[in-house]
Amino acid sequence: MSAQSLAEKLTMAGLEVVSLEKLADDWVLEVEVTTNRPDWLSVTGIAREIAALTGKKLRLPQATGYRLQAKTKSPEHVTCSPKPLSIEIEDKKGCPRYIGRVINNVEVRASPDWLKNRLESVGLRPVNNIVDITNFCLLECGQPLHAFDYAKIEAGTIIVRRAKEKEKIITIDGEERLLDSSILVIADKSRPVAIAGIMGSKDTEVSEKTKTVLLESAYFDPLTIRRASQKLDLDSESSYRFERGVDLETVFWASLRAADLFKEFATSSKGGLTIGRMEDNGLKKEKEKKISLNILRLSRVLGKDISVSEVERILRGLSFSLQKKTKGNLEVKVPSFRRDVEEDVDLIEEIARLYGYDKIPLTLSSLREPEGITLESGISRPQKIIQETLLGLGLDEVVSYSLIGRGLLEKINFSIDETLLKISNPLSAEQEFLRPTLIGNLLEVIAHNTKRQMEDLRLFDSGKIYLKKNHQPQEFPCLGLALSGRRYADWLRKTALIDFYDLKGIIEAVFCKLNISEFLIEPKALPCFSAACSVELKIHNQTIGFAGEISELVLKNFDLMQKVFLAELNLEKIFPFADYQKKFSSLPKYPAVMRDISFIVDEKIPYAELGNFFKENRYGLVKEINLVDVFKGGNVPAGKRSLTVSLKYQSPQRTLRDAEIDEIEARIRHGLVERFGAQMR
């Protein structure tokens, strides 16, 4: 099989080969191992997978192991503890199994070339034969090993315990590390000699002078190792495997295998290497896991019938053993290295994976209609309406970051107080807060674009804002509007700049689309707006947003040279007032009559008052009121302005006579004079 097709096969079985590298006479596969499969973090694990995929037999290296067990006769080079070794496990949860072994009379030297090449090919730096052998074993079977210089271990005693508060260790990388009681250490009588599962100490490291090695092969609790590694911000090939979980049974095998390799590659020319008795402490085996697999359920989950014999073949290939078989049920025994397999779906995945995902058909048929949830739920409908309206009005949609920095809030004069939601682990100062407003983001976008000569901007952002309310964090869907630059710029019309009324018109259009007519605009001083143009928007006396012209000061903070008009509406407060019910009313049968009324009034009288006057005086016949002209200067006296309002009269019952309109108009004119001191034109 070519390396490429092997890589393809592995990838399609879930062990993704991310690169293939050709060496002189070999290939290096770089694989991405998912966190659930620590058993794949070794050559053996991958070989096992390949065997299952190809149907070939798996052959593991011999670990003859110089097993010294009480009853067996010791081979000549195994001596009964040439040096004393005692192992105490104080924390049995943190370290369920610890195997120590003393290897005497080693010669520390460079590894043979093949070993060096092997290590280098996967990016490990060869150190010396002792360290290289431990690394080789780690890569081979996935079990991290550690070699101590035995001479440096006080009284040949190993204690696996929690570190004492403020205890210190200088690790192999030369760093001094401060420990605490959450961290598991390997210690001798007086001090820690390794941070368990992560890194050994500098002063017990194997050196050229080392004559005797203490070889550690152990199982450390994944969570304990992971937390220590995170706390110390220190990780290693070992910790990577321990925190994912090694195999309790491989702990033993690795110790045997390493002993073999020491014998072969660390014996001095003078000979005399002896391998001490294995001190094996703690749990030897975990409770066997058995899972019942129903063949019918398998095909129901996958949507494909797979025969029992096929299932058996696949599971056996993956080293599962099948205990017994009742009709349609298999009892599957899980090998110890498959910590990830816990229930039947895990087996179903194994079967599907090896069977081939590609052989499972495509179906759509079994899907039933859901009940109770409508296709368009929540806020998506009004949001869609608003978005369409704004796009139609020529606004560009922007999407901006919900996390912002203190600096941006300061730029818009936003007070940084208790109501803000703060991130406890931001990566940068720009991610310190969840934004309480869209203003900062919108101004940033305007600044970005104007700096690049795009000055005519009409933008909206329908993101969320986030605030604490009643001490609870809350998020509100919002609508931010920002306008700047020219209203239009074409050859036909005189160029005009955008002003507040453009912004107001857009807000009115949105409300019109949502069928909300009863909204008010009231002056209200807000920190980022200019004094002259800063308003609050209200529906039924409830504030639903604000709008205004950005103050000079704030503009300066963004290096903006042009006016910006900005609004922010809280959609959640607006939506309850939206009305999507449409009802037909018959078309008018009789013609309408249009009449204009022009008058001069004090310019301090807001139009809203005049507008309300017209609305209140419809006499049942005024259907529409439109302001068509506002004029100052010319022959209009200073301090006054001239207004022209166009009124549309119409009756649903009859054609109106001139005389009756004249009469109503006279009354309206009279009212204007009486109420506002208007001067008719």
Added chain:
Amino acid sequence: MEEEIKDLEKAFSEDAVKADSLGGLEFLKTKYLGRKGLLSEYFQRLSAFEAARRPYVGQALNAVKEKVTRRIQELEKMLLQAQAKAEKTALDISLPGIFFRLGGEHILSRTTKEICFIFEKLGFAVVEGPEIETEYYNFRALNIPEDHPATEAFHTFYLESPPPAVHSPQKRAKNRGLSTVAYRLLLRSQTSTVQVRVMEKHKPPLRIISPGKVYRPDATDASHSFMFHQIEGFAVDTGVRFSDLKGTLFAFARKFFGQGIKIRFRPHYFPFTEPSVEVDISCIICKSNQPALARETTGRPGKPARPGRAERAGVTSSQKKQCSVCKGKGWLEILGAGMIHPHVFRAVGYDTKKYTGFAFGLGVERIAMLKYGIDDIRLFFENDLRFLQQF
């Protein structure tokens, strides 16, 4: 009287010659044919004639009126033609039309909408969930154990103040012996949170699609952003099968990327699904989808880049022929999916024997980058109009 009629006719002829504009013609019309015009004046005088002469004079007058009317019509036609000709030369039709500004939908919005639309057609309902979440919804209920290496894929922003339990499952979590840590507030690192929220409130059958923002504290570069958009989809019912997941995603991919697209399901691992799958589509740029997944490299590759990320600049001359988007692999990873893990069903109290379900999650930025060949994720959030207006 006859004399007068003749004079009138003569006067009209003289006036008609002078009428060289539509305005002049209108004046002519009023003068002779108007309600108070000359002809009507003559007709009014008819009654003054003795009865015997009236028909004769009347006839003569009618004849004149007819002549006048015809002449005026001729003149009008002539003048209109002349005017049309003149206008035709005066109007520069090549001047640009008056500019109407069109608003542009953000490309992320549009992509989200397009994707949701396809799933809505397949019967999925759109539901949104909160961005501020608890560890319970973001991790525990999704079978992501505390401090497990699996959480590394889900770097998460936490909120600072430890507030009291706000979200509902206080009791449930207590019953399950979860620590109070499960109530720590965070910004969701995936939209899968919506699965649990919806299943807590509704019974199957369910078919839900849920778009939204997610957050991960990853250093920002061309292919990473601390905020991005995901779309979660899931279906739960009696008898939902892995084959249905395949069928659904295939239907989606064909609708979204085009009929010719090939799709590949690769086993993967996610804590909340089992079996899990990563879905690849055939490269939409080079369309090569060659079988060889991994390529030969010379020299040691660094940390491998995910296919399709913005690494165009890094393509060296020796790799020139290779597609910059799929890196010669022929496949592009587009989403993660799987059958909902029984642990997730247990968290919401569903009967794991009765119900099965599938779930999938895709990144909107990634899909948009692939579809439009965008090479830097930061462009989405910079909101440069020159970028936004391209779509």
